[in-house]
Amino acid sequence: MRCKRCRGPAVVEVRRHNAAFCKECFPGVFTEQVRKAIRRFEMFGRDDRVLVAVSGGKDSLALWDVLLDLGYDATGLYLGLGIGEYSDRSHDATEAFARERGAELRVVDLADEYGYDIPTAGREGSRSTCAVCGLSKRYAFNAAALDGDFDVIATGHNLDDEAATLLGNTLRWNTDFIARQSPLLPGRDGFVKKVKPLHRLSELETAAFAFLRGIDYVVEECPLVAGNTQLRYKEAMNAIEATSPGTKAQFFLGYLDRGMPLFAQDDVVLRPCESCGHPTTGRFCAFCRARAQVLDRRLEGPGIEEVPDEDRDVARSLSDEVMPVEIYGRTT
Amino acid sequence: MKVKLRNPDRQVDLPGGRPIREVLDELGIDGDTVLVIRDGELVTRHEQVGDDDELEVRPVISGGSR
Numbered sequence A: 001m002r003c004k005r006c007r008g009p010a011v012v013e014v015r016r017h018n019a020a021f022c023k024e025c026f027p028g029v030f031t032e033q034v035r036k037a038i039r040r041f042e043m044f045g046r047d048d049r050v051l052v053a054v055s056g057g058k059d060s061l062a063l064w065d066v067l068l069d070l071g072y073d074a075t076g077l078y079l080g081l082g083i084g085e086y087s088d089r090s091h092d093a094t095e096a097f098a099r100e101r102g103a104e105l106r107v108v109d110l111a112d113e114y115g116y117d118i119p120t121a122g123r124e125g126s127r128s129t130c131a132v133c134g135l136s137k138r139y140a141f142n143a144a145a146l147d148g149d150f151d152v153i154a155t156g157h158n159l160d161d162e163a164a165t166l167l168g169n170t171l172r173w174n175t176d177f178i179a180r181q182s183p184l185l186p187g188r189d190g191f192v193k194k195v196k197p198l199h200r201l202s203e204l205e206t207a208a209f210a211f212l213r214g215i216d217y218v219v220e221e222c223p224l225v226a227g228n229t230q231l232r233y234k235e236a237m238n239a240i241e242a243t244s245p246g247t248k249a250q251f252f253l254g255y256l257d258r259g260m261p262l263f264a265q266d267d268v269v270l271r272p273c274e275s276c277g278h279p280t281t282g283r284f285c286a287f288c289r290a291r292a293q294v295l296d297r298r299l300e301g302p303g304i305e306e307v308p309d310e311d312r313d314v315a316r317s318l319s320d321e322v323m324p325v326e327i328y329g330r331t332t
Numbered sequence B: 001m002k003v004k005l006r007n008p009d010r011q012v013d014l015p016g017g018r019p020i021r022e023v024l025d026e027l028g029i030d031g032d033t034v035l036v037i038r039d040g041e042l043v044t045r046h047e048q049v050g051d052d053d054e055l056e057v058r059p060v061i062s063g064g065s066r
């Protein structure tokens, strides 16, 4: 196979575009896709301070690499989840990358900051491990961005992630989640703007980019991923993609063009959580309720309220790990 | 030919002298879900592999809600 740009020997094949690229050309092609996404959604500009959520995996480090290369003011944020050696290796990988690139990395440890780690939350809470992990990440990233006065939070979600999430939400017709699955969520009282600049790029492409750029990312999977619903949706989509290349991109990018406008966003009224002050629709935000449950504490507000039972049931029945609760503090 | 597989890490010995695509087929691996690295270089599935080559087959799927 030959490179589409220079006819040199190809190392990456992008089947949905019926194209292949050599090791010199591919990083440029990849970067161009990221620029396109940033421009099209007006994600951020040169003067914005961007907080990049980095996990040590291929996607977030590839994203950080591109943003630094394009000259954006991009600070990394690593959140320590306390998942044994996996977390240690992930932390090391982000530190090593930051050192090599001379970039600023901030580190927040979930246990130090909020009193629990993810394995404990998975054992003690009513939500699935990945659900409480996702909730914790969204909360901690937002809190760190507010704290550090950042303009925008960038995450490394790729096309496969977004297509799998959309599939999960569509199978359940979670219309309010479908309405908000945009690569750009504007900021709003207490919520920092969030963007996903890699949403046009597949998992294979981000991995190839990271490899070709010599990024030493963590290849191993989180040991708690077993049974993860999103993973099953990815496998289902990959099975379709194998015989019909391009299906994933048509599904998600087509949704952005033609689907999203059909799903109305309901205008929820937000007020400060009585425990932590973050915006929510109820008295206490979802994070505080989940945390109180994990720590076996009662939520203290002006009045005392216990963790409502229906939270547990809703979390159980919906398996909300596929739902991006990141938007405006969904609390049910 | 040595093939290193990841997650969990393990190694298998398979005959070379064929395109990588056929090696992946034999292993039951979808070529769109892995990087294939030969002697430190990325290669496409159309590349031929020899008996003396060492391959790493590295999955690209990550799970979880991130």
Ligand code: SF4
Pocket (backbone or CB within 6 Å): A081, A118, A129, A130, A131, A133, A134, A222, A223, A224, A225, A228, B063, B064, B065, B066
């Ligand atoms: S796999 Fe689940 S528990 Fe592990 S980091 Fe991802 S979301 Fe968290």
Ligand SMILES: [Zn+2]
Pocket (backbone or CB within 6 Å): A003, A004, A005, A006, A007, A008, A021, A022, A023, A024, A025, A026
């Ligand atoms: Zn080229």
Ligand SMILES: [Zn+2]
Pocket (backbone or CB within 6 Å): A273, A274, A275, A276, A277, A278, A284, A285, A286, A287, A288, A289
């Ligand atoms: Zn709260």
